[in-house]
Structures are given as structure tokens and as C-alpha cells.
Amino acid sequence: MESHAIEKAPHTTDAEENPGIKTETPHGSEPRRQKWYEWFAPTxxxxxxxxxxxxxxxxxxxxxxxxxxxxxxxxxxxxxxxxxxxxxxxxxxxxxxxxxxxxxxxxxxxxxxxxxxxxxxxxxxxxxxxxxxxxxxxxxxxxxxxxxxxxxxxxxxxxxxxxxxxxxxxxxxxxxxxxxxxxxxxxxxxxxxxxxxxxxxxxxxxxxxxxxxxxxxxxxxxxxxxxxxxxxxxxxxxxxxxxxxxxxxxxxxxxxxxxxxxxxxxxxxxxxxQPFTKSKVIQILKGWRLWVLVAFAFFFSQADGVSSNSGLPLWLKAEGYSVENINTITTVSPAVTIVASVICAVFSDIYNAKASLIATTAVLNIFACIVLAIWNVPVGLKFFAFFLSGTADGIAAIIYAWANDICAHSAEERAIVISTMNTIGNTFGAWIPLFVWKTVDAPRYLIGYNWTIALDVCMLVMLVVLQKFWAREQKRSRS
The missing domain is CATH 1.20.1250.20 (MFS general substrate transporter like domains)
Structure with a gap:
């Protein structure tokens, strides 16, 4: 079936730029913003x-x-x-x-x-x-x-x-x-x-x-x-x-x-x-989207090391907790990830706050890793740091949603960029832990925690780079 494009009028409002975010009230007062609990946009x-x-x-x-x-x-x-x-x-x-x-x-x-x-x-x-x-x-x-x-x-x-x-x-x-x-x-x-x-x-x-x-x-x-x-x-x-x-x-x-x-x-x-041609592939490879988004995804994909490398259960075992307690306590981390994912997704959709959410999550993860790298801290703070690190994966959905948005002009580029982002992350994730998260260092993975801090700092730098490229492209499309 043929697609019907909708042309944007010169006087397009913010509500039309971001459908589902704001809408005018019947009496022309301030536009109403979508509530966090609303599944549908007012528009x-x-x-x-x-x-x-x-x-x-x-x-x-x-x-x-x-x-x-x-x-x-x-x-x-x-x-x-x-x-x-x-x-x-x-x-x-x-x-x-x-x-x-x-x-x-x-x-x-x-x-x-x-x-x-x-x-x-x-x-x-x-x-x-x-x-x-x-x-x-x-x-x-x-x-x-x-x-x-x-x-x-x-x-x-x-x-x-x-x-x-x-x-x-x-x-x-x-x-x-x-x-x-x-x-x-x-x-x-x-x-x-x-x-x-x-x-x-x-x-x-x-x-x-x-x-x-x-x-x-x-x-x-x-x-x-x-x-x-x-x-x-x-x-x-x-x-x-x-x-x-x-x-x-x-x-x-x-x-x-x-x-x-x-x-x-x-x-x-x-x-x-559209047809997948050689010229299209070359154009994708020469563009900034592939390289910037893949580089960004590399840092993100490795930054969840605290929650994915068994530091918490090994520490609990060393502290003498029972197997039953270990199995129960370790379910908190994925629960934190679930809550963080929901919160990030809601705020990303309603407020279009992808960059702010990514930056906030990186800072929280840096704090958690600093605490764990110090290690000799109160037990309650150590538990808090382990659980807080579960937020690292909470931004996964908004990163890939952003990639979908940035590469919206080409279904083929979306496919290449998104699959390459995930492939690079898994490729490095298959061997880097062998050197960074060594079992002999457990449960105090000093190298691993400092490595994660470095990854989050690099992710913040790449976030600035990504925003600059994206803002420049949006400015060009509007001119």
C-alpha cells in the first residue's frame, strides 16, 4: 500500500514537532503536557x-x-x-x-x-x-x-x-x-x-x-x-x-x-x-551516524559490568550468607534494572529527555563504582552501591530508540546501525571481562570497578559528541 507523507506547515508548533507531548486546551490556554501515567498522548x-x-x-x-x-x-x-x-x-x-x-x-x-x-x-x-x-x-x-x-x-x-x-x-x-x-x-x-x-x-x-x-x-x-x-x-x-x-x-x-x-x-x-544498493551502503559507511552511535554503544554495553560479573553474590558468599539469602538478595539488582528502565522510558517519551537520562545514569553508576572501588565502607553503603549499579542497563531502550530516531530517514541505515551497535557490544563483552573482571580478584574487582568508571566517563564525552552531531543535522534539516 502506498505511503502518504504529511507535509509540515511553516507555523508548526512544538506539539506538532513532538506528537503526544503537548496539546492546546479548548480555550487556548497553556498546552497540556502528557502525564507520566498516561499511555496515550493528548494529541x-x-x-x-x-x-x-x-x-x-x-x-x-x-x-x-x-x-x-x-x-x-x-x-x-x-x-x-x-x-x-x-x-x-x-x-x-x-x-x-x-x-x-x-x-x-x-x-x-x-x-x-x-x-x-x-x-x-x-x-x-x-x-x-x-x-x-x-x-x-x-x-x-x-x-x-x-x-x-x-x-x-x-x-x-x-x-x-x-x-x-x-x-x-x-x-x-x-x-x-x-x-x-x-x-x-x-x-x-x-x-x-x-x-x-x-x-x-x-x-x-x-x-x-x-x-x-x-x-x-x-x-x-x-x-x-x-x-x-x-x-x-x-x-x-x-x-x-x-x-x-x-x-x-x-x-x-x-x-x-x-x-x-x-x-x-x-x-x-x-x-x-528501499532497495539495498552498493551506493547506499557506501553512503552509510561514510556518514557520522554509524561511527558515532557504534562508539557510544561500545561504552554503554560494557558499563554494566558490576551487575553482570557476580560481584554481589561472591561478596555475600564471602560474608557467610546462606545460599537461600544469596539467591533472594541478588534478585534486587534485576528488579532495580526493571524500575530504572520503566522510569527512563516514561521520561524519555514524555519529555524527550534522552540525553539527560543517559547522563544521570552514567553519574549514578560512577558513584556506585567509586564506592565499590574504595570497598572499605559501611555495609549498608556497599549494598546500596551494588543495587544502584543495576540502573546501568536502564537506559538500553532509550539508546536504541534514539538510534531509530537519528537514522529515521533510511530503514536500511537503521538496520545496519542498530545491529552493529549490538554486535560491537557483544564482541567486546565476550573477551574483555577475562582481563578486567578476573575471578581471582573477586569480590573486590578493583580493576573492574575502575574500568567501569572510565567507561562511564567516556560515555559522557561521547554523549556530548553525539548531541553536537545530531543538533547540527537537525539545524541543517530545518534550514
Missing amino acids: DTPAERKLILKLDGLIIVFVFLAYWAKVLDSSATSTAYVSGMKEDLRLYGNQLNYLQTVYMVGFITMQIPLTLVMTRCPVNYFLPAADLLWGVFTLAQYKASNVTQLYALRFFVGALGGFFFPAVQWYLGSWYKRSELSRRGAIFFIASQVGSMSSGYIQAGAYARLDGRYGIEGWRWLYIICFACTIPIAFLGLCLLPSTPDKCTSRFLSADEIRLAQERMASENREAR
């Missing part, structure tokens, strides 16, 4: 509100559930290893490390190619189909009889799961306005935190109740459960997901709603997909 028409609710039901439900299921698998191999797989498959030496390496090779090398392939295909089929294949390869691991088979299977599991995050960020940017995108991205991102909080309980319960059932070892049941969670979600996606507005087919969206979605994206200058 949204009844038709838009109905469309937004439909999109949330069709898209957000699927991507949340699918991401949650993938987090279950990311911890399944480590759980299986200590639950009998090591002995059954004779995994001695560094085989577990090699399994993780093979997984990361598939995860990293296929992110950009598969994200770009998705932009050429009907997204409503591509995402669920990849999810379905991911489930099949996950299930196949339960039949593995030697480590060589596991190596091959882990590569494909990594490849089919790795591109999901950048692909979904691109997909959300194809449907939602800038004043809606951060909240949807946050809901999607929160699935990973919910998954990390629930995976241990699910896997422990499954092993306790299913070990030996039907002659199947408990560690093999873990992969069967991951498959059982994934397949219904994949079929749900096949039934619900619409493609992108430019070439949309959906049994749940009317022709008028598809046209409205196209007009909404046109008002955001969000371009539809």
Missing part, C-alpha cells in the same frame, strides 16, 4: 489510540514472550552442566568455555547479516520462523551424545537467537513514534530481566521433579522445557505479527489503520524500506 485521535492498542497487543506481547524464552536458554547450558551433563557427556577441561565460545561466535557473526536479511523479508514471517528454528535447535541439544554435536547445535542456537534484539529494535522503530518508542523498547528489554529472575526457579523445579522421568536425565529436560516454551510463542507470532507499514498484511488491521500507520511514520520522517 492522539481515537483512531490512533485504537491502532496503538492493537499494535501493543500484536507486537509487544510476542517480542516480550520470545525474549523471555531466549533468556531461559542462555542459562540452561550452565545449569545443565552442573546437573549431570558434565558426567554424561564427559565434558572435562575447558569444554564448557568452548561451548560458550561457539555460542558467541554464532551470536556475534550472524547478528548483522540476519538483521539485514530480515529487512528484505516479510517480518511477520521471518521473526516467528527464526524463533521456531531456534526452538528446534534448542530441543536437539537434549539428544546430544557427545560434545561435538553440542558445538554444532550451540552455534546455530547462538546465530538464531543473537539477531533477535537488534531486529526487534528495528521492527519497533517501523511502527511507533519517537514519543512512544522508549516505553515499548523498555517493555521488550524488561523481558530479559524477568527471564534472569525466573530461570533459576524454573530450572531448579524442573530438575527436581523431572529427573529420570521417562528415562530422560534432568539436564536434558531443561532443553525440552525451553523448546516447550518457545514453540507456542513462535506460532503466536505467526498468527499475530503484522509486517511493516509499507508492505503490511494483517488480518487484525484494517486498510484504514494501515494507512494511518503509514501516515504516522511519514510524520516522523521514518522512511519505508
